[in-house]
Amino acid sequence: xxFEFATANRILFGPGVAADLxxxxxxxxxxxxxxxxxxxxxxEGILNPLARAGLKPATxxxxxxxxxxxASAAVAAARRAQADVVIGIGGGSAIDTGKVVAAxxxxxxxxxxxxxxxxxxxxxxxxSAPYVAVPTTAGTGAEVTRNAVLLVAQHRVKVSMxxxxxxxxxxxxDPALTHxxxxxxxxGTGLDALTQLVEAFVSKKANPVTDGICREGLRRAARSLRxxxxxxxDAVAREDMAxxxxxxxxxxxxxxxxxxxxxxxxxxxxxxAPHGVICGRLLPHxxxxxxxxxxxxxxxxxxxxxxxxxAQIVTGNESARASDGVAWVEDLCNALALPGLRRYxxxxxxxxxxxxxxxxxxxxxxxxxxxxxxxxxxxxxxxTD
Numbered sequence: 001x002x003f004e005f006a007t008a009n010r011i012l013f014g015p016g017v018a019a020d021l022x023x024x025x026x027x028x029x030x031x032x033x034x035x036x037x038x039x040x041x042x043x044e045g046i047l048n049p050l051a052r053a054g055l056k057p058a059t060x061x062x063x064x065x066x067x068x069x070x071a072s073a074a075v076a077a078a079r080r081a082q083a084d085v086v087i088g089i090g091g092g093s094a095i096d097t098g099k100v101v102a103a104x105x106x107x108x109x110x111x112x113x114x115x116x117x118x119x120x121x122x123x124x125x126x127x128s129a130p131y132v133a134v135p136t137t138a139g140t141g142a143e144v145t146r147n148a149v150l151l152v153a154q155h156r157v158k159v160s161m162x163x164x165x166x167x168x169x170x171x172x173x174d175p176a177l178t179h180x181x182x183x184x185x186x187x188g189t190g191l192d193a194l195t196q197l198v199e200a201f202v203s204k205k206a207n208p209v210t211d212g213i214c215r216e217g218l219r220r221a222a223r224s225l226r227x228x229x230x231x232x233x234d235a236v237a238r239e240d241m242a243x244x245x246x247x248x249x250x251x252x253x254x255x256x257x258x259x260x261x262x263x264x265x266x267x268x269x270x271x272x273a274p275h276g277v278i279c280g281r282l283l284p285h286x287x288x289x290x291x292x293x294x295x296x297x298x299x300x301x302x303x304x305x306x307x308x309x310x311a312q313i314v315t316g317n318e319s320a321r322a323s324d325g326v327a328w329v330e331d332l333c334n335a336l337a338l339p340g341l342r343r344y345x346x347x348x349x350x351x352x353x354x355x356x357x358x359x360x361x362x363x364x365x366x367x368x369x370x371x372x373x374x375x376x377x378x379x380x381x382x383x384t385d
Contacts, residue, residue, distance in 0.1 A: 003207035005254045006164060007144045008133070008171040013246065015239070018046055018134060018174040021087070022053035028130035028169065029085030030055065033078040035098040037090040037136075038063030046089055046134065046177075058083065062090070065158075065268070065275075066097045067151045068111055075104040075111070085130045088168075091189065092140030092275070095133045096148035099166045102128035103148075111150070117159045117360055118152050124163040133168040136177040138228075138241040139189025139276060141196060141249015143171035149265070157269035157357055167253075175235070175242035183229050187336035188276025190225040190241055193248040194329075195279040197221060198287070199258035200251035202306045203366035210255040215313065217247030222314040229336055256366030259286045259358070259376070266357035273344035280338050284329040285382040291322045293369045303368035341384045351380050 012020060025032050032050060034057040036043050050057050058081040060074045078086065078101045086105070088098025100111060106126040112119040133143035142148075146167050147160040181189070200206060201214035224240035231237070260282045267278050287307060294301045304322070311325030312318055355376045358364060371379075 003209070003254075005207070005209045006146070006167065007250055007253065008168045010169070011144065011171045011173065011246070013173045013243070015174060015176045015235070017172055018177060019049070021046060021132065021134065021172060022049050022055060024132060024170055024172070025050060025055055025085055025087065026053060028132070031082055031084045032057040032087055033081050033083035033085070033101065034059045034087045034089060035074060035094045035101065036061055037094055043089050043136075057087070062094045062097045064093070065151050066093045066149075067153055068115070069153070071097050071100045071111055071150055074101050078105060083129070085132070087132045087134065089134045089136060091135070091137040092142040092149070095135060095140070095142040096150070098131060098133065099128070099148040099168070100150070100161055102131035103161065103163070103166060105129040111161065114161045114163070115150070115152070115159050116162060116362060118155045118157065119159070124165045126165070128165045131168045132170045132172060134172045134174070134177070135245070137181055137185060137189045138175070138178045138238070138245040139191070139193040139248070141193065141245050141247070141252060143168060143173060144246060144249040145253040151269055155269065158265040160362070162362075171246070173242055173246050175239040178238050178242055179232055179235070181232060183232065186229045186232065187338065188274040188280070189245065190221065190228065190276070191280035191283070191333070191336070191338075192276040193217070193241065193245040194221045194225065195260050195283050196248035196252045196257060197244065198283065198310055199260055199366065200248070200255040201310060202290070202303045202368045203255045203258060204368060205256040205366050207255060210251045213247045213251050217244045217251065218310065218313045220244045226332065226335055257363040258367035259290070259364060259371055259379070261363035262358040262361040262367065263354060263380070265361050265363070266354050267341070267346065270350055270354065271341065271344040271346050273341060277338055278341065280333050280336070281341055281383040282379060284326045284333070285379045287322065287329070288326050289371060289375050289379050290368055293371055293375060298369060301368065346380070346384050348381070351377050354380060
């Protein structure tokens with residue numbers, strides 16, 4: 001047995017830990033550059049203490065999904081500000097853009113030099129500038145991952161910059177910051193976390209450390225995602241989901257993902273659908289396709305027992321099997337009011353391109369079995385309606 005486990009240098013978790021941000025930033029630099037969502041004023045409660053501590057941050061809003069153009073503009077702004085520490089406050093978009101900014105402050109060239117698939121895929125040569133990630137959503141796990149996802153508009157695809165140097169120096173995870181998420185955002189980010197936990201658990205690259213993290217994360221997501229969706233003020237459910245999101249990031253960074261995320265990158269560039277909605281609609285059909293393919297072509301695969309275990313965890317039924325897990329996920333998606341992907345413009349004519357691009361995605365390398373084109377096409381068809 002041989003594996004690696006790497007994560008952020010420090011993880012601080014708990015209600016109220018966001019108050020530690022000025023002290024942490026002061027230990028890393030004096031000229032902070034802050035990435036937020038599209039409305040930085042929403043985070044005045046976090047930013048004002050920085051100013052009172054003598055740290056006057058320059059801010060940059062990331063509206064919507066981050067593109068290479070947005071990230072390049074943020075890098076230019078950070079260089080003009082002579083930033084020596086970067087802070088990402090928000091969802092995965094702000095946090096991933098912050099990773100790119102921190103990396104490009106210390107590395108030469110352009111963002112495209114370091115992008116997978118459509119870029120040159122070069123390795124970062126230097127450690128990133130100090131970076132503090134403060135998630136305000138619960139699901140992406142971006143605060144502890146070693147990649148940053150960007151939309152490349154001209155290629156209609158989402159791809160990653162990937163490097164151990166992208167791991168944040170500090171992840172500050174405060175569940176209290178997630179209480180203001182509206183139900184639809186709670187659903188999308190929560191389904192992203194659930195999907196990442198499932199895929200990392202059955203990944204070819206899973207290891208004993210990520211196995212334990214996934215099991216605990218799945219238990220928390222299963223008992224609390226619907227509760228957080230129905231009552232955003234449920235502090236226990238919000239804490240569970242903040243942990244599930246964190247654990248999903250820890251797991252995916254060290255065990256890889258699978259076909260759901262193999263599809264999510266291409267589809268994210270083809271249709272304007274939230275990433276978590278794409279994941280949620282694909283997940284039950286990917287599980288079912290993987291289980292059937294394994295039974296047909298690799299009946300001795302240990303992944304089959306793992307799919308059964310997932311079903312047992314999420315349903316609370318010790319005799320559950322993979323099909324029960326599929327039904328549970330479908331029921332959850334319906335309870336969270338997830339529409340089919342046709343609502344976002346996905347059509348049958350898009351399937352061949354989506355399948356072809358998914359095959360090139362790095363996430364496919366972790367899928368427990370190689371799915372054929374007809375199986376991948378059937379997954380898309382089922383998720384569209």
